[in-house]
Amino acid sequence: MSGDLLATDIEAYLDAHEQKDLLRFITCGSVDDGKSTLIGRLLYESKLIFDDQLAALEADSKVSGTQGGDLDLALLVDGLAAEREQGITIDVAYRFFTTDRRKFIVADTPGHEQYTRNMVTGASTADVAVILVDARKGLLTQTRRHSYLVSLLGIKTVVLAVNKMDAVGYDQSVAAAIDADYRQFASGIGLDDVTVIPISALRGDNIIETGPNLSWYDGPTLLEYLETVEPVGAATGGPMRMPVQWVTRPDPSFRGFAGQLVAGSVAPGDAVRVLPGGQTSLVERIVTADGDLDVAVAGQSVTLTLADEIDVSRGDVLAAAAEPPAVADQFETSLVWMSDQPMLPGRPYLLKIGTRTVGVSIAQPKYKINVNTMEHTAARTLELNEIGVCNLNLDRAVPFDPYEVNRDMGGFIIIDRLTDVTLAAGMIHFALRRADNVHWQSVEVHKEARAAQAHQKPCVVWFTGLSGSGKSTIANLLEKRLFADGRRTYLLDGDNVRHGLNKDLGFTEADRVENIRRVAEVSKLMVDAGLIVLVSFISPFRAERRMARALLEEGEFVEVYVDTPLEVAESRDPKGLYRKARRGELVNFTGIDSPYEPPEDPEIRVDTTTMTPDEAADRVLRVLRERAILPSAGG
Amino acid sequence: MRSVTDKRPLTHLQRLEAESIAIIREAAAEAERPVMLYSVGKDSAVMLHLAMKAFYPAPPPFPLLHVDTTWKFQEMYEFRDxxxxxxGVELIVHQNPExxxxxxxPFTHGSSVHTDMWKTQGLKQALDKHGFDVxxxxxxxxxxxxxxxxxVFSIRSASHQWDAKAQRPELWRLYNVRKSRGESIRVFPLSNWTELDVWQYIHQQQIPVVPLYLAAERPVVERNGTLIMVDDDRMPLEPGEVxxxxxVRFRTLGCYPLTGAIESDADELTLVIQEMLLTTTSERQGRVIDHDSAASMEKKKQEGYF
Structure with a gap:
């Protein structure tokens, strides 16, 4: 149809062909699997073989072909054969063909020797992988290796092309058995979107058309599949990300940030955040030479201008302000070593991620992975073509997303400082800690937003006092009233927290300090979550209570001193602890052999010798209202 | 053209364009002294168009370099200037003084000496003279x-040699643009384009190209089955040659005495594309194969330059 259009209406033909999209795929398999024949067949069938190539092919087929003088399509792509004889490194080759529906870029990777480095390189830009197996042999070690590398590089959509069906008499049961075997294996390594297509690249069966030999097959032919597949994960949705490549400053009035969007979309008016700095602004214009755009999507190269004069340089990432990438300087990663010189743990290298290059050192691998068996083995280093899981330590923090989420935000290369060669490629799993020099830049849903949703002012009500003073009783009553009032609360009780979060801590001075530090941090998080937090801890030292106060904002920390004289508390002794302590069965007991430092200036003091617990709870409630932490009664 | 509110996936030409622009920006950002080789042909026209887009509204932050042989078609010089x-881009023209x-x-020294000395040696001279590193x-x-x-980023030694073993693995959109003292890098922003993509893009973007690509009446002589245009009076005619x-039109452009023309009626861009596509398909049906030397010249150009 489009052939006719080509001859009769070239303008219409060109219009149609300009609308085609692009699919990049990688072919994996060795020469024995018929990979070259398959690619040759695709080039041939898409009519991209030029006159001189065809003439040469006809001649070559007669001389060195393996098809008895018939066209040997493998020779089309085995131009590398000559180079192989000359001992030049076999490498990834990129080939191009186009059909009426799509343009294709094929990463053609030889299946032997340098396979890991080459396959990983080819897979890094592929949306789909076509893995070949020989129908006579079924799944082989190399099939597993290829599949593992494909999944490592984040390709989720895989075609298993069961080739040489002609050699097994087009037997449906052969294809079915391989299909079942492969699906079981593939799901185990995270390849979920698997399509199995029986073909004969040599005879052309099921490449373009199914043909009579495979009449039992009712799925798409290989080319139909490639023309229509929407690869999983290739879609670049998610929040907007744009590593800044270049700052355009033609005159003092214009300052544009040029880069390629690697995720999401952007429109004028969108709030963006600059990482790792953290400043925010609004997108003013999306500038291109063809005029301003109303929206730009992942994959486009654009220039953005911002509403505010903020500091943005090459290497920064512009991101959706509400969902910015994390910023960190320590990561767990997968590393693929690609150099003859082995990795040296601790040596300073360079790391390039996005448009940013920083110093890095690599820790001794946690383990390396046997690509044939997927077994983990211990390793001190990584050699050429080895894959390992390693922690990295960067000398500056970088914005990132895990590789699994976004290849461009989570993939990096390691560069030698001395020779400038690329030593390795890597994929970020996760950050080991958040960088110290980076504020926890809260997102759009911040503390105030959460508090507003809960209709309350989050705070910590910190009860301190001796054991048996009545802290927990009062805190409990207070929480019940707040809860009945519709407040969102949480009660952190000393005994309960020591059963979980702090069960590793004893009662030494150091452990008591740590005990309070952890509780203070947890309280802070809960306040951030919008809660009214009631803390019931002896918390005997002023310094730690001051530390807890300092973690929070002005007015968020309400200290309640539950003032009960030691003799009163000891006479109550609800848990029998004072008796034990007096007998010497408990050491470091507050009030007995460990000091209690009463608050000097608490927000609230309740005297339990003159107040019942209910009155004490009322008193706290009243003060919270006075301090406008709670709305006044009836209000 | 892409509509300004379009949120659909990009077409193949849009993806190629975006990739090339990103490559050009990345190289320019990390280079000390970049330059764009400009051969006046269609690929150069596309590359220049992309460079203009990459830095808009600023001009490209690098000059163009034309390694001239003095034997190009007159129309190429006119078009270039x-x-x-x-x-408004800076153009450096280098002619090997030797x-x-x-x-x-090409007549007295042969095509290979001519190409090597003017183009290959000329390019090295120009890069060294100006200290271009990318x-x-x-x-x-x-x-x-x-x-x-x-x-896409191809590393060259201080003596401009290409060493297969020294080439770096290239993953994702991450390019290693670092180089040691004396090394330089050739960058090929059109790596993933096909000839058809180039023509489609020229058509879509209405990029000006040298008129020699379009068929017109031109004075030619036939030598060894190849049509050579008599572009000026420096061309010595054989006895009896008129x-x-x-x-005719030209599929590729180089030095006029070394560039074969093909007979054609395609005097518009779309017709050139149509002819190119139909020629390929019809040739597969067994037509007489036209070994035009233009194709081999394209290869020579590449060997010479790269």
């Missing part, structure tokens, strides 16, 4: 089998 003036002095030409070239991976595995007017 007109376009660079219109776009060749000028010796009067190197040079953009318009080569594509689809041009020939051996280029299918060329990198230029005749034929409607």
């Amino acid at each position: 007109r376009i660079t003036a219109e776009l 060749c000028v002095e010796l009067g190197i030409n 040079a953009f070239g318009g080569a594509r991976r689809d041009e020939e089998k051996s280029r299918a595995k060329e990198r 230029p005749v007017m034929k409607k």
